[in-house]
Amino acid sequence: xxxxxxxxQYYPAKSCIHRLDPRVKIVSTLLFLISLFVQNSLLGYAAxxxxxxxxxxxxxxxLKFIVxxxxxxxxxxxxxxxxxxxxxKGGDVLAxxxxxEITEKGLRxxxxxxxxxxxxxxxxxxMTFTTTPNALTDGMESLLRPLNRFQVPVHEVAxxxxxxxxxxxxLLEETDKIxxxxxxxxxxxxxxxxIQRTKAMVPILVPLFVSAFRRANDLAMAxxxxxxxxxxxxTRMKPLVYKTGDYMAYAVTVIYLTATxxxxxxVPFHLWIF
Amino acid sequence: xxxxLEHINYIYSQGSAYxxxxxxxxxxxxxxxxxxxxxxxxxxxxxxxxxxxxxxxIASSGALYYNGQxxxxxxxxxxxxxxxxxxxxxxxxHQLFEVDVFTDVCFGxxxxxxxxxxxxxxxxxxxxxxxxxxxxxxxxxxxxxGGQKRRAAIAxxxxxxxxxxxxxxxxxxxxxxxxxxILDQIAQLHGxxxxxxxxxxxxxxxxxxxVERIIVMNKGTKMLDGAPREVFSHYRELEQVGLAxxxxxxxxxxxxxxxxxxxxxxxxxxxxxEEISGTLHFLRGHR
Numbered sequence: 001x002x003x004x005x006x007x008x009q010y011y012p013a014k015s016c017i018h019r020l021d022p023r024v025k026i027v028s029t030l031l032f033l034i035s036l037f038v039q040n041s042l043l044g045y046a047a048x049x050x051x052x053x054x055x056x057x058x059x060x061x062x063l064k065f066i067v068x069x070x071x072x073x074x075x076x077x078x079x080x081x082x083x084x085x086x087x088x089k090g091g092d093v094l095a096x097x098x099x100x101e102i103t104e105k106g107l108r109x110x111x112x113x114x115x116x117x118x119x120x121x122x123x124x125x126x127m128t129f130t131t132t133p134n135a136l137t138d139g140m141e142s143l144l145r146p147l148n149r150f151q152v153p154v155h156e157v158a159x160x161x162x163x164x165x166x167x168x169x170x171l172l173e174e175t176d177k178i179x180x181x182x183x184x185x186x187x188x189x190x191x192x193x194x195i196q197r198t199k200a201m202v203p204i205l206v207p208l209f210v211s212a213f214r215r216a217n218d219l220a221m222a223x224x225x226x227x228x229x230x231x232x233x234x235t236r237m238k239p240l241v242y243k244t245g246d247y248m249a250y251a252v253t254v255i256y257l258t259a260t261x262x263x264x265x266x267v268p269f270h271l272w273i274f
Numbered sequence: 275x276x277x278x279l280e281h282i283n284y285i286y287s288q289g290s291a292y293x294x295x296x297x298x299x300x301x302x303x304x305x306x307x308x309x310x311x312x313x314x315x316x317x318x319x320x321x322x323x324x325x326x327x328x329x330x331x332i333a334s335s336g337a338l339y340y341n342g343q344x345x346x347x348x349x350x351x352x353x354x355x356x357x358x359x360x361x362x363x364x365x366x367x368h369q370l371f372e373v374d375v376f377t378d379v380c381f382g383x384x385x386x387x388x389x390x391x392x393x394x395x396x397x398x399x400x401x402x403x404x405x406x407x408x409x410x411x412x413x414x415x416x417x418x419x420g421g422q423k424r425r426a427a428i429a430x431x432x433x434x435x436x437x438x439x440x441x442x443x444x445x446x447x448x449x450x451x452x453x454x455x456i457l458d459q460i461a462q463l464h465g466x467x468x469x470x471x472x473x474x475x476x477x478x479x480x481x482x483x484x485v486e487r488i489i490v491m492n493k494g495t496k497m498l499d500g501a502p503r504e505v506f507s508h509y510r511e512l513e514q515v516g517l518a519x520x521x522x523x524x525x526x527x528x529x530x531x532x533x534x535x536x537x538x539x540x541x542x543x544x545x546x547x548e549e550i551s552g553t554l555h556f557l558r559g560h561r
Contacts, residue, residue, distance in 0.1 A: 177368075181361075181363045182369060184328060185385060185431060186353065186356060186434065187381075187385055188353075203371045
């Protein structure tokens, strides 16, 4: 049941996207997300579609798997779209329901917002699908290293992040196991009103917290017994080094950014939403 | 009163990158009252198999009959099945959650909708069955020793008075004494109550002494199924899949190869000792 959540998961495959340096993927994803929000032309979105499509193709992650990840945020999407549709005013009135009315501008905003959100989720999940959590935090640490100068404990934060990420599947598995064990003892998790259901969570949450603390304790002990004492003077077994492919990936991202900018600004055929 | 599995297949995370065919065409029947051991290497599908017995996992294909009724038919009462087939998971002490042991053991019967009084009678009975000392009844389950925690957790399932008790590696992580205590208690329980007991383990040694039938799982299929003697006679095949017969099997076969005419089907140390001393006595008498 819990295994069905695909968002944020790693999808093991051999592809050029998987092989990229995590820093490239983080920076490119970030730029892609920004590009989604600054552009507002139809052609700009066409360029984003081509770019995203190309990356998905190259990553060898099945489209079915990516779409499955969207299911988790369907409610949020619907809510945003409906809100935009009814509450944005401007332009010709397309439909009138007395209290609410749908305007041309509202429709346009809603459609673009939906596309933006979907692309945003797909774009960021492509990054997590193709990068192991460890590589991701390594990349983060390396990118944020300049902040060390401002007394930001970058290594510690990165370590916490990688531990947190590492424990997500373990705790999910644990939850699954505890749920099954309590169901086997006749626990009813599915029926009843909200208070009964909340109460029914106690037999799951208590053992889960106990086990989380136990694991945290064990891990801290294991780290200390290996003389871990933070990031100072620590060297890596696999330092991050840019290769030719990584520079090429940066180039592709820059080309995409230029393309959206040019298409949005200078091509006369466009649809402004704002 | 029996459990019958027909051509059960189970596939984890079907259609994703993590797809795993965990059970392949498993068919078997367990009559009421039998003491069965399920043995197999890590990942052989034994834990997956037992989770089918009380409907926690639903087979991808195949049918499962409990008392002649197909549990996959519409409107089958899974809740009643779960109170009749008690499942004790691996490290069951990780499911304890109440403020004290007694209340925790009451959780199962309470979910069955029994009165408070009846719950308490059953909890007391179950705790006595597993030999849990009365002075610890009101203690927090988190303060107990490993062995006591496990007893309390097993009692939590027994309190539901199941007709079938399934235990997944009940001795994992216990010291040799704790292991023997728990297994002896389970054997005693089987003798007293006549319930079906299904014991999952990866150690032949543990199982051989107690069960009347062994099912060997390998890579999701049922490899061997029969009385312990019969299964251990396939000890070469068992070795090939990373399992081993009890050490006495090897001793008996070794003696036989060196020309001492002993029966090779002893399954426990006691049986083997008797057989060897009997044979030696016989040989001496004929010298």
